[in-house]
Amino acid sequence: MKKWNNEKLVLILLYFSWITSIIATIGSLYFSEIKGFVPCELCWYQRIFMYPVPIILGIATFFKDFSVIKYVLPLSILGNFISLYHYLLQKIPGLIEIKPCHSGVPCNLEYINVFGFITIPLLSFISFTVIVILLSTIYKSYKSI
16 A cells, blocks of 8 residues: 555656646746747756656656656756856846857846846746756655555
8 A cells, every 4th residue: 555655646746747847838938928028048948948848747647657757857957057047147247247148138137026036037946946856756756666
């Protein structure tokens, strides 16, 4: 009976990581396609790492394939680092000199700034972090199934 509960918990965590990736992808598309915010270079890199995740996790959830972690976790970790760096560029003015965006929208532009700290890169960072935590928990639990 313990094995069934553990497997059920892992499936629920996989499902929540899939839902998180869907929300992040829809949010990204909402900001660009509905609100009309033009993504900067670092936003595009974050999208590159997030957009395949809902598809991969959706298929994995449907087939109860817990081994998908080895594909999605690296994407999420890399996206997490990019979004953290992007957020720091927005909040620490001296950092933008290290990585100036040469054309298009500057990477330190804040389309939204709720409560003085919630920006689009922070939302991306939170999404990637939740996915990394859930997938790491699945990995630890999966080893015991």
